[in-house]
Amino acid sequence: MVYIFKLCILAVLSHNLYSLSINNSSIDKNLNETLKEIDNLVQSLIKSNPDSKWKFFNLMSVEYDGRKEIKCGQPTVRASRIIGGDIAQNNSMPWIVSMRLINSLSITLSCSGVLISSNLIVISASCVRNLKLDEFFFTAGSNSLNEKIDFSNYLNASEVLIHHDLNINAYYNxxxxxxxxxxxxxxxxxxxxxxxxxxxxTEIYNKTVFFAGWGSVDGTEINRSNQLKITKLSIMNDVNQTLCYFRKYVDYCAIGKEPEFSNACFGDFGGPLMYIKNNKWYVYGVLNFIFRNTTTFRCRNSEPTFFTMVPYYLDWIKENFDSFKKVNFDYQEYECGLNGNKHQRIVYGRVATNNSWPWMVQIRSIVLNYRFICNGVLISQQHVLTSCGTPNINNLIAVLGTNKLEPVPDISTVYSFIDLNYSPTANITSLANYQILKLHKPVKISESIRPICLPFNMSERLVFDKSLYTSGWGSNQASRREPSSNLIDTILIVKNNLPGCAYINTTNYCVLGANNFSNICHGDSGAPLMYNLNNK
Known part of the structure; x- marks a missing residue:
């Protein structure tokens, strides 16, 4: 027992001395060998008496290469020496990897990412979503892009897991x-x-954060920095809603104190937004998107940079840390045309009650700050029927499950479009103009989201002289072109036989309002004409 007690004291004392050796080169260089000998003795004691408390004491957690055990977010270069300039010092950002594209002519920088384990990288989905595994690789351990690449040290990918709810049109997920x-x-x-x-x-709201990457040095897509650069940014989500383009609940919105020189640019995509807490570095974001000047095509560095919020996806990352799990979309069995509000009371041109029209879809523009464009109606779990002219689906999103036209749509209600089909007879002058848009994933059926039924036969006269309904976010004032902030429903009557409807061809219904306040108005384009048959 005396021998074991002395050994324990020696091991603790030596360990403390070894910890000091990081900052004190005068400590005996043979200390590593001494520690190895101590550890060998400890391990032999553990083996000889496996039930003793010694089994919890293991010096092999220390790596004998002149450093402490490697832990996340703790580089050997102190933080105070990192943030002094824009060129990152060697070993100051040891988690950053450069992603290189391989083509027949060259190897070029594409994006950046960060290591979160010995074999896992976090990156923007837009960097990898259209690539095969043999079309890219990563390099690590160097701040210089010009440094000669040892081909044997390529970091090749074996799997890529893109977030199952990626909405690339809206830069969500x-x-x-x-x-x-x-x-x-x-x-x-x-x-x-x-x-x-x-x-x-919100932990980093109103805090100073850092970004690093090899992005453009002159705002163009051509001239990338050869050296890794680091810059200070400020999180503006809780400071300037207008500056952040209504994405405060979706992305971290960050900008530098000298934006002309400090914001992210081309070549920085996937790069990390970092925060220091208790002398440890944490990744809080990955670069999602930047703005470019539509005339010069250079980065608009006076605008904020937007980062995907890593804390929001922490559970998803942990679930897939050891092995990637494929998510299968859920196609449910459902009955069309049923609403969640069984006791609705439709009033002429009044605000619709919640869940009374669960198939209604807001079609909005991304490039116009989510401006409402037109109405649509859900006709399956993944298809929207509308009449929006000639829409560019890459610039549009769909918002479902809400009667409110909010300036900032809730991310859980937003879908992007991945396909578009026009009506067979559609042309510029045709009145038979409709489109079917396909959502990027099927919706989840609920009280607030459910498809409407399509007619069960082609008898268009079934609804002649009948009371029908329409709903939409059109203006409730004839003198205003702004849409209503609430879903408005209205009773209409089909009157194709009236003289004023004579010019309407057989592919359209001519309707009149039931009173002076119920006709449709600006912003009602694409709204459905609905008929209740057998409680559907």
């Missing part, structure tokens, strides 16, 4: 995980960054 074919060996120049400890996205 723009995050992916890349699993490396072989685990990387950690060193002073290669180590992981820490993930946030909680899902709390």
């Amino acid at each position: 723009n995050i992916a995980l890349v699993r490396l074919k072989n685990p990387i060996e950690f060193s002073e120049s290669v180590m992981p960054i820490c993930l946030p400890e909680t899902n709390e996205i």
Whole structure:
């Protein structure tokens, strides 16, 4: 027992001395060998007496290469020496990897990412979504893009997991995980960054954060920085709603104190938004998108940079940390044309009650700050019927499950479009003009989201002289062109036989309002004409 007690004291004392050796080169260089000997003795004691408390004491958690055990977010270069300039010092950002594209002519920088383990990289989904595994690789451990690449040290990917709810048109859920074919060996120049400890996205609000990357040096897509650069940014989500283009609940909105020189640019995509807490670095965001000047096509550095919020996806990352799990979309059985509000009372041109029209869809423009464009109606779990002219689906989103026309749509209600089909007879002058848009994923059927039924036969006269309904976000004042902030429903009567409807061809219904306040108005384009038959 005396021998074991002395050994324990020696091991603790030596360990403390070894910890000091990081900052004190005068400590005996043979200390590593001494520690190895101590550890060998401890391990032999553990083996000889496996039930003793010694089994909890293991010096092999220390790596004997002149450093402490590698932990996330703790580079060997102190934080105070990192943030002094825009060129990052060697080993100051050891978790950042450069993503290179391979083509027949060259190898070029595409994006950046960060290591969160020895074989897992977090990156923007837009960087990898259209690539095959043999079309890109990563490099780590160097701040210089010009440094000669040792082809044997390529970090090749074995799997890519793109977030199952990626909405690339609206830049929602723009995050992916890349699993490396072989685990990387950690060193002073290669180590992981820490993930946030909680899902709390507001922790870095009004805080100074950092961004690093090899992005453009002159605002163009051609001239990338050869050296890794780091810059200070400020989170503006809780400061300037207008500046953040109504994405305060979707992305971190960040800008530098000298935006002409400090914001992200081309080549920076996928790069990390980082925060220092208790001398540890955490990744809180990955670069989602930037603005470009539509005339010069250069980065608009006076505008904020937007980062996908990593805390929001913390559970998803943890679920897929050891193995990627495929998410299958859920196609449910459902009855069309049923609404969640069984006791609705439709009043002429009044605000619709919640869930009374669960198939209504807001079609909105991304490039116009989510401006309402027209109405649509859900006709299946994944298809929207509308009449929006000639829409560019890459610039549009769909908002479902709400009667309110909010300036900032809730991310859980937003879908993008991935396909478009026009009516067979559609042309510029045709009155028979409609489109069917396909959503990027099927909706989840609920009280607030449910498809409407299509007619069961082609008897268009079934609804002649009948009371029908329409609903939409059109203006409730004839003198205004602004849409209503609430869904408005109205009773209409089909009157195709009236003299004023004579010019209407057989592919359209001519309707009149039931009173002076119920006709449709500006912003009602694409709204459905609905008939209740057998309670559907």
